[in-house]
Amino acid sequence: MQDKEKMLAAHFDSPGGPENLYVKEVMKPHPREGEVLMKVSASALNRADLLQRRGKYPPPKGASDILGLEAAGIVAGFGPGCKKQWKIGDPVMALLSGGGQAEYVTVPEGHLIPVPNDMTLVQAAAIPEAWLTAFQLLHFVGKVQSGETVLIHAGASGVGTAAIQLARLEGAIPIVTAGTQEKLQMAAKLGAAAGFNYKEEDFSEKVLEFTLGSGVGVILDCIGGSYWEKNISCLSTDGRWVVYGLLTGGEIHGDLLSRLLFKRGSLLTSLLRSREKEYKEQLVKAFTERVLPHFSRNTSPRLQPVIDSIYPLHEIGEAHKLMEENKNVGKVIIEMPSSS
Ligand SMILES: NC(=O)c1ccc[n+]([C@@H]2O[C@H](COP(=O)([O-])OP(=O)(O)OC[C@H]3O[C@@H](n4cnc5c(N)ncnc54)[C@H](OP(=O)(O)O)[C@@H]3O)[C@@H](O)[C@H]2O)c1
Structure with missing residues (x-):
């Protein structure tokens, strides 16, 4: 016993x-x-x-x-x-x-x-962890507004599937990236207005097409390093880019700050556990x-x-x-x- x-x-x-x-x-x-x-x-x-x-x-x-x-x-x-x-x-x-x-x-x-x-x-x-993270990123950190487009990377992840639904609940328009068709289909079922397979297409071009050139108001980014250039390309003027994970590492080579400044963009980061x-x-x-x-x-x-x-x-x-x-x-x- x-x-x-x-x-x-x-x-x-x-x-x-x-x-x-x-x-x-x-x-x-x-x-x-x-x-x-x-x-x-x-x-x-x-x-x-x-x-x-x-x-x-x-x-x-x-x-x-x-x-x-x-x-x-x-x-x-x-x-x-x-x-x-x-x-x-x-x-x-x-x-x-x-x-x-x-x-x-x-x-x-x-x-x-x-x-x-x-x-x-x-x-x-x-x-708890996935939904509170997504809620915090959208509202406490990213300050998402109704009608804004939100780009959610890893759209079929625990955090991603919660963020899609919470963005919709707020009246925002979630769009996602993911690595397989199956994952994009799940994201669409949960409310994503569009989804792009980052392994097969340039998501930043697709996001700009979707937003008629204006870009997204908020990016929820758990990928980090490898996505920086595409993220900045499809961020709108005054957009908020929220980094909350670094699945491809944190190293960046290039003129990130000039491009961020030119768009008056905000680069925000968040960790919940600590x-x-x-x-x-x-x-x-x-x-x-x-x-x-x-x-x-x-x-x-x-x-x-x-x-x-x-x-x-x-x-x-x-x-x-x-x-x-x-x-x-x-x-x-x-x-x-x-x-x-
Ligand atoms: N800051 C915080 O407070 C906080 C809290 C919770 C979670 N997180 C972070 O949020 C992220 C998601 O967590 P989760 O538990 O929801 O994850 P998850 O369900 O395991 O999903 C993560 C997905 O990310 C994608 N991915 C992995 N490596 C990638 C790469 N190199 N490039 C592009 N996509 C990649 C994969 O989907 P594809 O097949 O689509 O590539 C993978 O299934 C993690 O980075 C985690 O550390 C942060």
């Missing part, structure tokens, strides 16, 4: 490939001041997990070193000083700084989001009020978390491999053993 003070968690002993991952019995966390203990049913993968596993993205100070930036489950306990806004057994999802790929995780109570009645915990696990606790609380609150009701069955347009596949915790290495090979469309879920 399992020791009550212990739990199962995703683990790796040394940085490296997906084969280094295994399930290990570790100590269960104890909620600290203002924290809730969550019994996790499901978590989801993020690119940050892949980088952390390779030793390239250490958790921020004070965060769990267990993988997992998001989880859904039920409230299982409270630390001292909680405001009692949650009850034992409440179904919740959470934005985490780490620790989600384990049977239990502790969360500041203000980082929890209630799970709507008509949503499963597996669906809920696909929401933000202050209070900032994340504000983000979670705004998302819960403005976006969460739109996931319910009787709303139009209805938002939907896009789930690519579901893996049991002991197959987490396979899940990492799938994401590393760019094969997922939407989120890859990790189910905890005690959830079934």
Whole structure:
């Protein structure tokens, strides 16, 4: 029988490939001041997990070193000083700084989001990191306006599939890039007005054609280095170019600043994981009020978390491999053993 003070968690002993991952019995966390203990049913993968596993993205100070930036489950306990806004057994999802790929995780109570009645915990696990990132990039950072065109790179990624739907919800016009026809079709189904295969065509030319030469008001860019020239070519005057990932690295050779200045463009960057606790609380609150009701069955347009596949915790290495090979469309879920 399992020791009550212990739990199962995703683990790796040394940085490296997906084969280094295994399930290990570790100590269960104890909620600290203002924290809730969550019994996790499901978590989801993020690119940050892949980088952390390779030793390239250490958790921020004070965060769990267990993988997992998001989880859904039920409230299982409270630390001292909680405001009692949650009850034992409440179904919740959470934005985490780490620790989600384990049977239990502790969360500041203000980082929890209630799970709507008509949503499963597996669906809920696909929401926090991708949707809060997309919401933050569009509204807090990019300040998207109704009627503006938004170019979303990696349109079938977890963040991309959320950003398309959130742009539509705001009355903006999302257009995307992706590397396969299947991914472009999914983006169109979610509301993308146009999609370009960056492997087969020059997306900046296509974007300028689509916008009749004026360019896009906002670019959500997780690609970085290799796209800079095309991005600046199709950014509108006064446009906001939001860099939030560097899948092709951060090095740039060329006259970026002159071209940005000529367009009066803004180059903005954002990282969610390392933000202050209070900032994340504000983000979670705004998302819960403005976006969460739109996931319910009787709303139009209805938002939907896009789930690519579901893996049991002991197959987490396979899940990492799938994401590393760019094969997922939407989120890859990790189910905890005690959830079934
Ligand atoms: N700043 C933040 O706060 C924050 C938070 C969350 C995520 N992120 C970043 O957001 C990005 C998306 O994360 P996710 O978890 O949603 O990813 P994901 O679902 O794994 O999707 C990433 C997709 O990016 C595309 N891609 C990969 N390498 C590429 C390359 N060299 N050139 C062009 N496209 C490439 C691939 O699709 P194609 O087949 O279309 O190429 C891949 O499937 C990542 O860069 C992640 O680090 C940042």
